[in-house]
Amino acid sequence: MPEAAIEERRDEGERAPLTRERVFEAALAVVDDDGLEALSMRRLGTALGVDPMAVYRHVDGKDAVLDGVAGLLWGELPPADAGEDWADGLRSFARGVLGLFRRHPHAAPLLIQRFVLPRPALEAVHAHLEALRAAGLDEPRAAQIIRSLLSFAMGYGLAEVTCLGEPGLDGWERMSERERLLCMARGLPEGVPGHLIDAAAAVYAECDPEACFESGLELFLAGVRAQCAEGMRARRAR
Amino acid sequence: MPEAAIEERRDEGERAPLTRERVFEAALAVVDDDGLEALSMRRLGTALGVDPMAVYRHVDGKDAVLDGVAGLLWGELPPADAGEDWADGLRSFARGVLGLFRRHPHAAPLLIQRFVLPRPALEAVHAHLEALRAAGLDEPRAAQIIRSLLSFAMGYGLAEVTCLGEPGLDGWERMSERERLLCMARGLPEGVPGHLIDAAAAVYAECDPEACFESGLELFLAGVRAQCAEGMRARRAR
DNA sequence: ACCTGAACACCGTTCAAGT
DNA sequence: ACCTGAACACCGTTCAAGT
Numbered sequence: 001m002p003e004a005a006i007e008e009r010r011d012e013g014e015r016a017p018l019t020r021e022r023v024f025e026a027a028l029a030v031v032d033d034d035g036l037e038a039l040s041m042r043r044l045g046t047a048l049g050v051d052p053m054a055v056y057r058h059v060d061g062k063d064a065v066l067d068g069v070a071g072l073l074w075g076e077l078p079p080a081d082a083g084e085d086w087a088d089g090l091r092s093f094a095r096g097v098l099g100l101f102r103r104h105p106h107a108a109p110l111l112i113q114r115f116v117l118p119r120p121a122l123e124a125v126h127a128h129l130e131a132l133r134a135a136g137l138d139e140p141r142a143a144q145i146i147r148s149l150l151s152f153a154m155g156y157g158l159a160e161v162t163c164l165g166e167p168g169l170d171g172w173e174r175m176s177e178r179e180r181l182l183c184m185a186r187g188l189p190e191g192v193p194g195h196l197i198d199a200a201a202a203v204y205a206e207c208d209p210e211a212c213f214e215s216g217l218e219l220f221l222a223g224v225r226a227q228c229a230e231g232m233r234a235r236r237a238r
Numbered sequence: 239m240p241e242a243a244i245e246e247r248r249d250e251g252e253r254a255p256l257t258r259e260r261v262f263e264a265a266l267a268v269v270d271d272d273g274l275e276a277l278s279m280r281r282l283g284t285a286l287g288v289d290p291m292a293v294y295r296h297v298d299g300k301d302a303v304l305d306g307v308a309g310l311l312w313g314e315l316p317p318a319d320a321g322e323d324w325a326d327g328l329r330s331f332a333r334g335v336l337g338l339f340r341r342h343p344h345a346a347p348l349l350i351q352r353f354v355l356p357r358p359a360l361e362a363v364h365a366h367l368e369a370l371r372a373a374g375l376d377e378p379r380a381a382q383i384i385r386s387l388l389s390f391a392m393g394y395g396l397a398e399v400t401c402l403g404e405p406g407l408d409g410w411e412r413m414s415e416r417e418r419l420l421c422m423a424r425g426l427p428e429g430v431p432g433h434l435i436d437a438a439a440a441v442y443a444e445c446d447p448e449a450c451f452e453s454g455l456e457l458f459l460a461g462v463r464a465q466c467a468e469g470m471r472a473r474r475a476r
Numbered sequence: 477a478c479c480t481g482a483a484c485a486c487c488g489t490t491c492a493a494g495t
Numbered sequence: 496a497c498c499t500g501a502a503c504a505c506c507g508t509t510c511a512a513g514t
Contacts, residue, residue: 040506051479053479053480053508062508109351112396117425117438119430139440141453143440143441144445144453144454146441148451150441151454152393153393155394158396159389184355189354196361200363202381203385207382207385215382215383216387218461220457227457289500291498292498300489478514479514480514482510482512483511488504490501492499
């Protein structure tokens with residue numbers, strides 16, 4: 001009865017057999033808890049209750065681990081809802097991408113810096129591409145819109161998350177304006193004139209990050225809507 | 239005559255006295271040439287023709303070096319042109335930010351991941367904030383627009399640059415579509431169905447990066463223009 | 477045949493030992 | 496008083512020596 005044997009091993013705690021999946025999950029846990037810099041192959045091994053070098057048996061090296069963690073993150077992207085129209089779909093998509101950054105602030109750089117295209121990301125891109133084409137856009141234009149929107153969501157997410165600074169801080173949204181100002185002050189050079197501090201404060205500390213993202217999203221979608229209407233008109237004329 | 243002494247030292251090559259500036263410049267050169275991962279305090283020291291530990295005398299540690307390199311990059315941002323109206327100003331700003339990423343693909347992550355706000359960045363933010371207010375927007379709305387646009391430009395830049403992959407590759411724009419496809423294939427999981435590959439190709443390989451950035455920028459600016467008109471109308475009604 | 481863990485060539489940073 | 500460079504506590508990765 002092999003299942004019993006597996007069960008038994010599982011009871012021993014960390015002694016369950018290693019899988020690529022288990023390695024990636026442990027790595028993500030380390031990063032979530034203590035930051036990207038805390039992730040080392042040795043620490044990963046001990047986190048798994050295993051000889052550190054045993055990890056190499058399941059994974060090609062540290063780069064492969066980082067790619068794997070990025071894959072896990074993309075796996076948390078909510079799938080596209082076929083019931084939504086293209087605009088609601090793109091809204092959900094952008095919010096979903098931003099959510100990945102917010103849920104995993106320490107791991108977030110991996111989303112943009114490891115060039116992996118896991119299936120959940122591809123499925124979403126495909127679905128929204130189709131929705132835009134159905135709304136009257138040709139493929140190149142639809143692709144540009146997806147790429148721009150993705151850039152916006154990822155750039156916004158990464159910028160928000162790096163404002164947070166070191167591991168252990170609470171989310172930027174949950175900070176008071178005063179805390180945000182202090183946090184921002186770390187990034188300011190000394191002896192900066194007051195009007196420049198005010199400008200930085202307006203953009204980084206006083207600016208409500210949720211409202212800012214939503215308004216940027218709406219500006220963009222309004223532009224897309226205009227393009228779609230144009231596309232439909234052109235299609236009807238044909 | 240101290241100037242002669244300095245001149246003499248300069249002739250000895252790398253033996254000129256260390257400055258924070260010189261340290262940062264050497265660090266940027268290393269990163270530009272061989273990538274972020276190649277930058278170590280030891281390598282930095284030898285690049286400067288100096289005992290590696292001497293660097294610590296001028297700089298707090300590696301984090302300070304990375305912040306300094308980020309500062310150098312922001313220093314290359316073209317200053318805002320007072321003669322431009324708000325729309326041209328924002329266009330130039332976004333293109334200028336993207337240019338930083340493209341000129342320094344290996345150092346680019348520092349622009350978004352080190353939370354420094356050097357003067358050139360602050361001056362630009364201030365100038366465009368003022369321009370938007372003059373165009374009829376209140377400060378919170380203007381700040382949201384700057385922040386969104388900056389997120390878009392940085393997200394676009396970083397995504398483009400990480401698509402490039404390892405140090406030594408030429409720019410994405412200079413690659414043929416075929417090369418781009420191959421590059422993208424590295425990021426694809428195996429056994430992905432064809433329609434998903436097509437979607438990825440549309441967004442990453444076939445999509446002209448220049449046209450995509452420009453069209454995203456225009457979509458966004460069109461939205462801002464509508465908001466400005468609204469703001470002006472409200473102001474006149476008051 | 478398999479897996480462990482010693483060993484290699486690196487890190488960032490400190491600090492005592494020399495001048 | 497100053498600066499060098501040895502030393503410490505880590506890395507990622509390999510591979511031979513054991514079972």
